[in-house]
Amino acid sequence: MNIAGHSILTITQVANQVKYTLEKNYANLWIQGEIASCKPYPSGHIYLTLKDGQSELSAVIFSPYAKQLKHKPVSGLKVTVNGDLSLYSPRGQFQLQIRNLYPTGQGELWLAYEALKEKLELEGLFSQESKKQIPRFPRRIGIITSSEGAVLRDIIQVLNRRAPHVSCLIYPVSVQGQYAAGEISKAIESMNQYGEMDTLIVGRGGGSLEDLWCFNDEQVVRAIFASHIPVITAIGHETDTTLSDYAADYRAPTPSAAAEIAAEDRQETIQFLDNISERIYSASKQMIVVHNEKIDSFHKRHGFFKPHLVLEQWDEKLNDFNRRLKQSTQSTFISQKRKVDSLQDKILLLNPKTQLKRGFAIATDSKNNIIFSPNQVKVNDDVTVQVARGILKTKVKEGKIQNV
Amino acid sequence: MSEKQPFEKTLSDLQAIIEELESENLSLDKMVHLFEDGMKLMKICRTQLDEVENRITTLVKENDEFSEKPGIKQS
DSSP states (O other): ETTEEEEOOOHHHHHHHHHHHHHHSOSSEEEEEEEEEEEOOTTTTTEEEEEOOSSSEEEEOOHEEEEEEEEOOOOOEEEEEEEEEEEEETTTTEEEEEEEEEETTTTHHHHHHHHHHHHHHHHTTTOGGOOOOOOOOEEEEEEEOOSHHHHHHHHHHHHHHHHTTTTEEEOOOSSSTTTTTHHHHHHHHHHHHHOOOOOOEEEEEEOHHHHGGGGOOHHHHHHHHHHHSSSEESSTTOOOOHHHHHHHSEEEESSSHHHHHHSHHHHHHHHHHHHHHHHHHHHHHHHHHHHHHHHHEEEEEEEEHHHHHHHHHHHHHHHHHHHHHHHHHHHHHHHHHHHHHHHHHHHHHHHHHHHHHOOOOOEEOOOOOBBOOOGGOOOEEEEEEEETTTEEEEEOOOOOOOOO | OOOTSSSHHHHHHHHHHHHHHSSSSSOHHHHHHHHHHHHHHHHHHHHHHHHOOOOEEEEETTTEEEEEEEEEEOE
């Protein structure tokens, strides 16, 4: 709306413009003050009033942030908060939307923490891709922690129970105080230099924020990231996440859990090996069965019987030949014999003696020549006449030629 | 296949052998080899697990040289 050169705004328009300006110019503030009042709502949001000597500021912690708070806000607590200014339009009231709240004194630490976290995150120190796999079956685990205290005891106890075959190399360090960060980072570097370890556990028991602070030290975080040996961290309680935890390859909630993750249970491993062994045996056995079946089926195959069959066939053939040979020789023999017999008959017929038996006679002269014609002899010549049963000595009385 | 190689590597070798053993079309000859290799690896693994020593040593650096002392030593 425009009246006499002035643009006239609705309330909502004003509110929106103010809201925009606030959010644009008053984002990500760090503010110090005292909590004047504090009211958690069933929705999970927490409404507070912050004040200093002269002024008050309404503030809200929305439930997602309220759930993540490490320190419970209570009235009277001096705090450093981090958040953005905005306008709550229904009541025309500007308020601080708090994301983080720390007791004063710690606020500065957290500011540094957040800044370092952001920087290292950008550098990729916390990226999932650079996480190394934790070996399940280490031979040797390096432990970087205090030589006193429950952490080392817990880790060794668990390893003793689960994986007595794994040996531990301890690098004792201070885990709090001004020298802690230097010692811890040097320990990580030395362990890497020394080598011969499959996994590193960097651990510390629970403690105050200040106690754990060395694990937010840039040097330590970088040493963990640079370690060639996979690093498991177990620092403080589960709710305290240090930058070291972000950089570690695995973050364990407790030292005992770190030890459990660091080494597979021996009994389970033995079981696993038994299972593998069983599989090798059964696979090999199966293979032998399959091959045996193959051999059996070859046995039954026609091809295997062929030589035998061929032999049989040949045997049969030979028998046949033999039979035929016998038959043919026999028949030849018989027919030859018949021929001989008939020839013999003929010969017998031709035998002069046979003729004699039939009453014929053979006449021969004195010189033993057979007489075929009366011309051969003269009257009174001696003629021998042979008959079937003997000879007759005769003399020619007369010769007469006859034409037969 | 050495006794020096990490347990994990030995295990993955074993796994590979099993997979090959369980595959089809394996010659008997190959099977026998795989079986023998598998048994060898198995023995290596078991030997490693049986070495119950749980040695605990502390890394000590003296004159820029590392050495291991038995037990837990204070820094």
